[in-house]
Amino acid sequence: MTKFLVSAAAAAALGAAVAATPVAAQTVKIGFIATFSGPGGTIGTHLYDGFMLGIEHAGGKLGGLTPEVIKEDDQLKPDVGLQAAQKLLQRDKVNFISGVIFSNVMMAIYKPVIESQTFLISSNAGPSPIAGAQCSPYFFSTSWQNDDPHAAMGKHLQDKGIKRLYLMAPNYQAGKDALTGVKRMFKGEIVDEIYTTVNQPDYSAEIAALRAAKPEALYVFYPGGMGINFVKQYAQAGLVKALPLYSAFTTDSTTVDAQGDAAIGTFGTAFWTVDLKNPANQKFVADFRKKHNYEPSTYSAQAYDSAQLIDAALKATGGKLDNKDALRDALRKADFKSIRGPFKFNNNQFPIQSYYLYETVREDGKLRQLGRGTVLTDHADVYAKDCPMKW
């Protein structure tokens, strides 16, 4: 009798679960993996705030479905990121995974996510293998291929007629990719190419050597705390005026307040600037400032577009998540108003987009990165030709 009751209860529960399925289809589950703790934690906050504002501007729904965003901290550790991805795939059964700041975390989660046929929308990391031979129909990027913001600076320095350039970056993959990117478009003399220890706090020795080498300009890639240290020390050495500082991901709204006036007059390149004149961007920037009381960064902008991309695709499929091919076709159209202005996806599902020069200035009492013209127009990354995907 007891056995019968248990079975009956189980059957009833099962029935209830089956009955509940259509209701569950009204939600879209998104796993959002980013670095929220440690020195990279600021970037995670910028990314997440951008993504959530994207959802808010879509009316709190994505393609008519109620979004359920599950936030996971990768602690900037590939193994922790992988665990988070597996949990999202197996236990939460998410429909999308988005976020992902660091390329090493991306490379760790990439295989399991695409093999589970879950769409992976990168809001930041764009390592070259994924753009090239290992591209996947389940991967989309709303940011850029890692080399390109740097390649844009290489182009700008080349166009500017700089003859002797000095390069510095941390000694890890992204640092090497960055300098490779610059050298792809800059054809002048590379006076020296210095790789420093990752998270090195003090650059006095390198700055002294740099001063002695007397280059015409300096390019650095020092994200996060490294950039704060470097830019402050560079200014204290009295070099900003004498030797112009060019960079990417070094001075942006995640670091500039800690750099202070030292950052004024330095230049960078990015796919987006806060003052881009298109209605989508103006709305994004105004509402972001109002809501969060800090300046949006490229990270916020990229993640905002990730949310917009998912929204646009789900609108096109009428909120249907199960037909992956239809969903992919809809994602590929990128039918939304990007904060970067018009763009489209390449065959590797990375954006073909323009890159801009920006200068750090003080505006309305705040340190901001304002656009100083277009460097590359409708630029496609060089790895796309290695990607076998055609559509």
Next chain:
Amino acid sequence: MVIDPQLLAFQALNGLQLGVMLFLMAAGLTLVFGIMNLINLAHGSLYMVGAYFAATLQGWSGSFVLAALLAIPATLVLGVAVELVVLRTLYDRDHLDQVLATFGLILFFNEAVRIVWGPSALFMTTPDFLSGQVALPFGIIYPSYRFAIIAVGLAVALFLYGLISHTRVGMLIRAGASNRAMVGALGVDVKFLYTAVFALGTALAGIAGLMAGPILSVESGMGEPILILTFVVIVIGGIGSIRGAFMGALLIGVVDTLGRSFLPGLLRATFNPQVANAAGPALASMLIYILMALVLAFRPQGLFPARAA
């Protein structure tokens, strides 16, 4: 490869500056280790808190000097509180327990500053009178703030020398480093001595933190890189010895700086550029650890041990 003498002098100054910074940290750590037999991994956290206090006070008052004058006692008070609440219970435990507990303190402080001050790095600037550069002989132009760090570090070293070699407290500290049990048996209030030594160490970490604030990014976790270097310094210098901490700190500062600036170039002159570019930076960052390994192999008690052999 020809080494430019002007660059060499410049780098020697940079090495000296890094050295005195390390000394401020190492002096406190070595005293705590040598006298209280306590491995305090949270020493870097006190440095971080010193920098946060200084950055916050500078933000409020706009004055670096005022911030410095208040941040040091504030850090000291916090250090004494940590000693009374947590560390006091650890003196009789073995080193593994101490490492675990003080590692826990690192995590606690890193999260605590994120909760109190938020995840973004704080801004701290050099005082106006130190924001320029000083012109030294032979055409060397050196940032005045770093010059001030060297001056402060050397002044603190002089003060410690006076304190430890020529005062009664110093005598007790030296006695404690040589033979703790005997000092206690002679009727010295060891508990008070421990708190006083820890307070001194904390104040020195606070000074290091506040001096570092304007050149480094004041953020959660900033204490760990310098903590590792500081341990290298006290291992090389000899545990418990202020003189060892001073010499070890200068040695590490100079070796690290000169290695970083000249080793890649030297390698490039000898090997092909590809090998040199790959090996140079890696070898330069390993140099101080190689030095530590050599000291451990040939003089395991350190170069200037505190205890009589």
